[in-house]
Amino acid sequence: MVLPETxxxxxxxxxxxxxxxxxxxxxxFLFLFMGIIxxxxxxxxxxxxxxxxxxxxLVALVVLFTTAILFIVATIIVQSFERLAExxxxxxxxxxxxxxxxxxxxxxxxxxxxxxxxxxxDAITEKQLEYFKILMENSDRMRELVADLLxxxxxxxxxxxxxxxEVSLAxxxxxxxxxxxxxxxxxxxxxxxxxxxxxxxxxxxPVQLKLAVSNLLDNAIRYTKxxxxxxINLAExxxxxxxxxxxxGVGIPKDDQKYIFQKFFRSSNILKQQTEGSGLGLxxxxxxxxxxxxxxxxxxxxxxxxxxxxxxxxx
Amino acid sequence: xxxxxLFIEDESxxxxxxxxxxxxxxxxxxxxxDGEIGLRxxxxxxxxxxxxxxxxxxxxxxxxxxxLKTNAKTQNIPVIxxxxxxxxxxxxxxLELGATTYLVKAQYTLAEILEKIKKxxx
Numbered sequence: 001m002v003l004p005e006t007x008x009x010x011x012x013x014x015x016x017x018x019x020x021x022x023x024x025x026x027x028x029f030l031f032l033f034m035g036i037i038x039x040x041x042x043x044x045x046x047x048x049x050x051x052x053x054x055x056x057x058l059v060a061l062v063v064l065f066t067t068a069i070l071f072i073v074a075t076i077i078v079q080s081f082e083r084l085a086e087x088x089x090x091x092x093x094x095x096x097x098x099x100x101x102x103x104x105x106x107x108x109x110x111x112x113x114x115x116x117x118x119x120x121x122d123a124i125t126e127k128q129l130e131y132f133k134i135l136m137e138n139s140d141r142m143r144e145l146v147a148d149l150l151x152x153x154x155x156x157x158x159x160x161x162x163x164x165x166e167v168s169l170a171x172x173x174x175x176x177x178x179x180x181x182x183x184x185x186x187x188x189x190x191x192x193x194x195x196x197x198x199x200x201x202x203x204x205x206p207v208q209l210k211l212a213v214s215n216l217l218d219n220a221i222r223y224t225k226x227x228x229x230x231x232i233n234l235a236e237x238x239x240x241x242x243x244x245x246x247x248x249g250v251g252i253p254k255d256d257q258k259y260i261f262q263k264f265f266r267s268s269n270i271l272k273q274q275t276e277g278s279g280l281g282l283x284x285x286x287x288x289x290x291x292x293x294x295x296x297x298x299x300x301x302x303x304x305x306x307x308x309x310x311x312x313x314x315x
Numbered sequence: 316x317x318x319x320x321l322f323i324e325d326e327s328x329x330x331x332x333x334x335x336x337x338x339x340x341x342x343x344x345x346x347x348x349d350g351e352i353g354l355r356x357x358x359x360x361x362x363x364x365x366x367x368x369x370x371x372x373x374x375x376x377x378x379x380x381x382x383l384k385t386n387a388k389t390q391n392i393p394v395i396x397x398x399x400x401x402x403x404x405x406x407x408x409x410l411e412l413g414a415t416t417y418l419v420k421a422q423y424t425l426a427e428i429l430e431k432i433k434k435x436x437x
Contacts, residue, residue, distance in 0.1 A: 111425045114426070
């Protein structure tokens with residue numbers, strides 16, 4: 001496994017192609033080029049210095065010349081990095097603009113479907129209702145995806161609003177559980193959560209924290225096939241609060257575990273089962289929790305279940 | 316006499332849906348497709364409630380709101396902001412300018428918006 005990855009790392013032309021850059025704009029190649037020049041220049045200076053010791057001016061000239069070349073290469077490298085950063089910024093901005101633009105037609109669509117479904121326009125048949133439900137479910141999926149994309153783009157651009165206030169973690173988790181109730185019942189999943197009133201209040205952003213916890217709970221319910229149980233535990237451990245969501249779901253295959261917090265990553269076993277999802281939920285949860293000064297992690301076994309936990313600093 | 320609602324919104328699809336919905340609920344709805352027409356109709360027709368989008372042609376929602384709230388004829392008309400701009404700063408700005416409530420389109424169903432409208436009328 002290690003060998004192909006290492007080989008891939010050394011395949012510079014392919015890596016540069018991935019960034020859409022030519023060799024002379026590609027930082028990886030330029031670093032290698034600069035390294036070779038440094039080694040060569042040291043060797044040349046050494047030989048010149050040894051053979052023409054009587055002419056220190058020549059040695060100084062060679063050193064000056066090679067330094068100038070290195071300086072030019074370093075400038076090009078910095079420019080390439082700037083270009084990469086600019087491309088990344090433009091990509092985030094593009095996602096944000098597109099998502100915003102998608103929202104208006106989506107609202108129009110959702111409300112028009114809701115109007116038809118309510119029977120206000122005209123009486124509807126059972127069969128029509130079935131199809132309206134399909135339209136509604138899919139426009140809701142699009143709405144969720146757009147919301148996820150907007151959140152990712154805000155997090156990446158650093159413009160996600162974070163507003164801290166004194167809150168109770170138990171209360172926030174309680175709200176998330178309540179909101180997930182319909183989805184859990186529809187999925188035959190029982191949520192096991194006991195309100196821990198004894199925990200200290202913390203200074204954090206309730207809106208963002210709610211989003212992170214709800215992404216964890218949503219996954220736990222979504223990936224529990226057949227009947228199951230999701231357990232939420234809260235605890236205080238030293239200077240941190242701890243929230244753990246464990247499920248008896250499909251679990252994450254061992255090979256997929258290291259990628260699980262990556263954007264758009266979806267593990268192989270859930271792709272087979274065609275479960276809906278954008279692959280953005282855990283990425284968003286991790287970004288938020290880290291911004292709030294906490295950590296997020298998990299353990300999982302395929303076919304047995306997963307346990308995700310997050311920590312938040314007290315005070 | 317039925318209550319009159321002025322809907323300032325440039326999406327004609329929404330004008331249609333809300334027009335049908337509000338009419339069925341016994342309200343009279345007047346449409347304005349841009350900010351300037353909205354301001355004029357607010358003054359001429361003296362509606363009981365204004366639903367206001369923020370991104371509008373000719374005069375944007377904030378300008379419209381500011382003018383509504385500084386004009387003696389219209390300053391007492393409740394205004395519900397109905398937009399897809401989610402930025403927390405916009406919410407604060409709109410409420411400060413005198414909006415009754417701020418609703419993000421993507422987060423509400425028609426039925427919920429109808430509830431909010433009824434709540435304004437008490």
